[in-house]
Amino acid sequence: xSLQFNNEQMTEFKSLVARYPEGKQKSAxxxxxxxxxxxxxxxxxxxxxxxxxxxxxxxPIEVYEVATFYSMYNLKPVGKFVFEVCQTGPCxxxxxxxxxxxxxxxxxxxxxETTKDGMxxxxxxxxxxxxxxxxxxxxxxxxxEHLTKEKVDAIIAEYRMQVVALN
Amino acid sequence: xxxxxxxxxxxxxxxRTYDVYRREGGYAxxxxxxxxxxxxxxxxxxxxxxxxxxxxxxxxxxxxxxxIAKPEGVPRHLVCNADESEPGTFKDRYLMEFLPHLLIExxxxxxxxxxxxxxxxxxxxxxxxxxxxxxxxxxxxxxxGWLGKNILGTGFDCxxxxxxxxxxxxxxxxxxxxxxxEGKRGNPRIKPPFPAIQGLWMRPTVVNNVExxxxxxxxxxxxxxxxxxxxxxxxxxxxxxSACGNINKPGxxxxxxxxxxxxxxxxxxxxxxxAGGKKLKACIPGGSSVPILPAxxxxxxxxxxxxxxxxxxLSDGGFAxxxxxxxxxxxxxxxxxxxVKNTLTLARFYxxxxxxxxxxxxxxxGWMEKILQxxxxxxxxxxxxDLLWDIxxxxxxxxxxxxxxxxxxxxxxxxxxxxxEFEWHINNRxxxxxxxxxxxxxxxxxxxxx
Numbered sequence: 001x002s003l004q005f006n007n008e009q010m011t012e013f014k015s016l017v018a019r020y021p022e023g024k025q026k027s028a029x030x031x032x033x034x035x036x037x038x039x040x041x042x043x044x045x046x047x048x049x050x051x052x053x054x055x056x057x058x059x060p061i062e063v064y065e066v067a068t069f070y071s072m073y074n075l076k077p078v079g080k081f082v083f084e085v086c087q088t089g090p091c092x093x094x095x096x097x098x099x100x101x102x103x104x105x106x107x108x109x110x111x112x113e114t115t116k117d118g119m120x121x122x123x124x125x126x127x128x129x130x131x132x133x134x135x136x137x138x139x140x141x142x143x144x145e146h147l148t149k150e151k152v153d154a155i156i157a158e159y160r161m162q163v164v165a166l167n
Numbered sequence: 168x169x170x171x172x173x174x175x176x177x178x179x180x181x182x183r184t185y186d187v188y189r190r191e192g193g194y195a196x197x198x199x200x201x202x203x204x205x206x207x208x209x210x211x212x213x214x215x216x217x218x219x220x221x222x223x224x225x226x227x228x229x230x231x232x233x234x235i236a237k238p239e240g241v242p243r244h245l246v247c248n249a250d251e252s253e254p255g256t257f258k259d260r261y262l263m264e265f266l267p268h269l270l271i272e273x274x275x276x277x278x279x280x281x282x283x284x285x286x287x288x289x290x291x292x293x294x295x296x297x298x299x300x301x302x303x304x305x306x307x308x309x310x311x312g313w314l315g316k317n318i319l320g321t322g323f324d325c326x327x328x329x330x331x332x333x334x335x336x337x338x339x340x341x342x343x344x345x346x347x348x349e350g351k352r353g354n355p356r357i358k359p360p361f362p363a364i365q366g367l368w369m370r371p372t373v374v375n376n377v378e379x380x381x382x383x384x385x386x387x388x389x390x391x392x393x394x395x396x397x398x399x400x401x402x403x404x405x406x407x408x409s410a411c412g413n414i415n416k417p418g419x420x421x422x423x424x425x426x427x428x429x430x431x432x433x434x435x436x437x438x439x440x441x442a443g444g445k446k447l448k449a450c451i452p453g454g455s456s457v458p459i460l461p462a463x464x465x466x467x468x469x470x471x472x473x474x475x476x477x478x479x480x481l482s483d484g485g486f487a488x489x490x491x492x493x494x495x496x497x498x499x500x501x502x503x504x505x506x507v508k509n510t511l512t513l514a515r516f517y518x519x520x521x522x523x524x525x526x527x528x529x530x531x532x533g534w535m536e537k538i539l540q541x542x543x544x545x546x547x548x549x550x551x552x553d554l555l556w557d558i559x560x561x562x563x564x565x566x567x568x569x570x571x572x573x574x575x576x577x578x579x580x581x582x583x584x585x586x587x588e589f590e591w592h593i594n595n596r597x598x599x600x601x602x603x604x605x606x607x608x609x610x611x612x613x614x615x616x617x
Contacts, residue, residue, distance in 0.1 A: 019328040021242075021285070024368055029350030030333050034292065062350075069352040069522075070333035072292045088254045089455055089512045090411045093504050126336070126516045127254040127455075128293050131496070132409055132417035141295040 003047050009039050013055065025056050029066055032056065033073055042082070043074035071125065079114040079121035081159045083107075084138040087124045090131035099135045099147045100124065106156060119163065120156070170397050172385040172405045173378070174421045177265045183300065185307035188268040194313055196387040200276045201319050204387075209280040213383060215391030217403035222248055222339070222376030223454060223494040224569075225478055228383075234363035235281055236371040243371045245283035247274060247380055248344060249290040252336040254455035254516060255496025258407035259377035261419040263290075263297050266381070267304035271327060273380040275313055276387055278325045281373055285326055289344050292333040301329050336520035340568045341374040342366075343522065354524050355568035378407050398424040402477035406495055408437075412450075413501035415439035424477035428452070429466045431476050432499065445501040448606050449585075452481055453493020455513050456573030458580030459506070460490050461609035471615035486580070502606035506588045510581040511539040517574035528571040531562040535578055542589060545596040552589050556582055585609070 005013055012035055020027040032052055033044065040048045044067055053060040067073045074082075085100050100122075104110060107120050114121040130136040133145035144155055181187040188194070200209050214229030235243060247270070251259040263270055270288075278286045290298050305327050308314045316324045330348055332338050338347045342356035345367050366372025382404060386394045395403040402424040411417045414432070416439035422431065432438045432447065441447050447462045467474055469488035474480050478492045500509060518532035535558055538551050559575035566572070582589060587607070592599040 019287075019330070021368070024349070026350035027330075027348060030292070030347065031331055034331060034333065056350075058350075065352055066350065070292070070335050071519075072334035087512065088516050089451075089509050090255050090498050092512045093412050093498075093500055093509060125334075126519050127252060129251050129257045129260050129291065131255050131257055131411035131498070132419070133257075134411065134417075138293055143293075 003040055003045075003051050005035075005039060009035060017056075026058050026062070029056060029058070029063065030070070033063070033067060037073060042078050042080075043076060077114075078123075080119050080163065081139055082121045082123055084123045084125045084128070086126070086128050086130070086134070086136055086138075088127040090127070091134040091136065094134035096135040099137075099149075099152065102149050102152055106152065119159070169421070169426065170405060170423045171421050172394075172397075173262065173266070173269065173381055173407065174419070177261075183265060183267060183304075185268060185304070185311055188266075189311075193268055194272055196384045197272050197275045197313060198319065200387050201279055201321050201323065206280050206282075209276065209387065212386055212391035213280075216382075216386040216394040217391075217401060218379065218382055218386060218394070219401070219403075219478065220376055221378035221382070221406065221495070223253065223456075225492060228375060228379050231363070231375070232277075232281060232373060234361065235373055236364045237282070238371070241370055242284060243282050244367045244373075245274065245278050245281050245286045246341075246344065246348065246367060246372055246374045247286070247288040247377055248339060248341065248374050249288050249294070249377045250332055250336075250339040250344060251294075251377070251494075252291055252339050252520075253494045253496055254513065255411055255451060255498040256409055256454050256494040257411075258409040258419050258495055260294055260297055261409070262377055262381055262407065263294075263301060267300050268308065269381050269384060270301070270377060271304050271308050271313070273383045274327055275308075275318070275325060276383050277373075277375070277380050278327075279318075279321075279323055283373075284324050285328065287348060287367075288327060288329050289338070289348055290329060290331055291338075292331045295331065298329050298331050305329070335522075336516075337522045337568070337570055340570065343568065344374060345372065352522070354522050355570075357567055399475070399477055400479050402479060402492075406476075406492070408476065408495045408497050410438050410497045410499070412497075412499035413442045413445065413504070414499045415442050422476055424475065426476050427466075428474045428476055428481075431497075438497075438499065441499065441501050443501070445503065446606055446610060447499065448502045448504055448609055449500040449506065451490075451496070451498040451500075451577070452476075453491045454496035455498070455516065456576055457491040457493040458486055458489070458576055459500075459509075459584065460580075461584050463610055463613045464488050464584070465490075467613060469613060469615075471613065486576070487583075490580070503603060505543075505603055506581055506585040507539065507543050507592050510578060511536065511543050513577045514539050514574070517570070517577075521570060521574070525566040525571065527562045527565040528574060531558050531571075532574050534558050535574070539578075542592050545592070545600045547589075547593040547596070549590070549593055551593065552582060552586065 049063040135147045136145040218228045219225040338353040343353040347353045362372040514536040523529045563575040588604045
């Protein structure tokens with residue numbers, strides 16, 4: 001098996017499992033899948049799920065049924081930055097549709113697609129609990145709130161700069 | 168200014184850290200509970216306080232605690248429900264983000280009262296940074312002797328663990344949450360057995376909302392009777408309201424439940440009025456699943472009396488002319504909002520979040536979304552309204568968990584109060600694509616028979 005946690009990730013894995021009583025290590029499945037997704041390029045190939053199953057000593061099907069149930073797990077490759085824009089009621093009445101249309105135009109992709117350079121994926125999601133700070137989107141582990149067209153431009157530029165700086 | 172019991176210190180610089188929280192009087196209630204009070208006395212204070220579950224159902228917290236089974240040799244667990252996912256609701260996030268130690272202190276007292284040595288915070292996966300804030304607070308609390316072994320020399324051990332979900336509204340339902348905490352899909356369990364008897368890992372478990380557990384701190388500090396004096400009737404204490412939509416000042420507010428809905432919307436201390444000077448059209452006062460009310464029924468009850476921000480007054484008139492306090496997710500719609508479209512986004516939400524276990528919900532939510540989409544796109548037929556009504560009725564009450572009801576109610580209430588807006592969409596297919604039904608009569612004074 002080629003996919004494996006490195007030492008640091010393995011330490012994190014062990015600390016996650018230690019939160020639950022002995023013999024109840026399956027309880028760590030959700031947090032461990034987050035760790036796997038973060039560790040293996042932002043999505044969960046079957047190989048990653050099988051690896052998690054072997055670590056937790058459970059059947060692979062027990063991992064698949066969980067990974068397919070929860071919306072935060074990506075079962076397909078995604079861009080470096082995933083724009084998860086909320087489209088539920090409170091965001092809609094605060095103008096999320098215009099923001100979604102604007103992001104589509106600026107990135108030239110439709111919801112569910114990734115830009116050709118592999119930088120951005122656009123995903124439409126349901127309520128993220130930021131209704132008072134709408135419109136909003138989640139990018140990685142943070143929320144970008146009170147979105148305007150100008151803010152969207154600045155955010156896209158910010159992430160492009162980040163990549164340039166890393167290279 | 169109203170009474171503030173939870174957010175009083177939210178603006179103190181550095182209150183997120185242990186040192187500042189402690190300096191501001193934090194952990195005094197925990198000290199009092201663990202050192203001076205018996206377990207029975209703590210439960211008694213919570214009962215006397217009249218505290219009702221702040222997650223949405225409003226079930227008396229003290230009574231819920233008293234149901235927990237105590238079989239010999241079986242560990243018990245307290246689980247904090249921080250899965251906050253009801254559209255319009257973002258109060259728990261605020262509380263955890265700014266006052267993490269208030270929650271930890273509430274968890275400690277409650278864990279002690281329930282005998283939970285391993286307590287879990289199930290937080291929605293998207294609140295990743297909030298989970299980090301909580302984990303940092305747990306480390307601080309442990310370092311300072313408030314968590315861990317033999318707390319304050321009482322012999323009581325307690326550890327709090329953060330468990331991140333992964334994006335599923337259904338996990339806010341307590342048995343789905345427990346399944347998810349066991350590493351499974353969030354499919355609600357059939358009750359009975361109730362979690363108090365067989366919950367997490369089939370052990371006796373109490374699941375309480377974040378705000379409920381935080382409220383235990385002021386209750387212990389001031390005593391249940393004093394707490395119960397705040398508010399009115401069975402709406403005791405304070406409630407966090409997350410206000411959003413078309414208002415000037417969206418945000419999280421702590422209210423004592425004596426304020427009128429009108430004052431809450433228009434006073435500068437709270438929502439600050441409707442944004443852009445527009446008129447109020449409708450409101451969903453307690454999170455997306457509670458019935459939407461037109462402006463006239465929101466501000467006054469059907470009897471013409473002032474409506475207040477509390478459990479009893481918001482539900483005055485039942486579903487025919489009232490709504491619910493729910494989770495405190497207060498969504499305001501101005502005169503330019505389209506009720507059909509708003510209902511469609513909520514129907515889509517519930518279709519997306521249905522776990523798929525029960526046919527009425529799995530199939531019904533999909534049908535409701537499709538029909539609403541059809542009406543919204545100017546392809547509706549007059550029979551569609553009755554069809555929608557029929558579907559929602561067949562979902563309500565026919566599912567294992569309350570998500571079915573939660574999906575049915577918004578559709579039912581939208582048709583009940585805004586039927587003419589739906590009819591207008593169907594009868595004006597082209598016009599409805601370019602313009603809006605508007606305010607119409609929805610803010611008109613209601614006719615009150617003498």
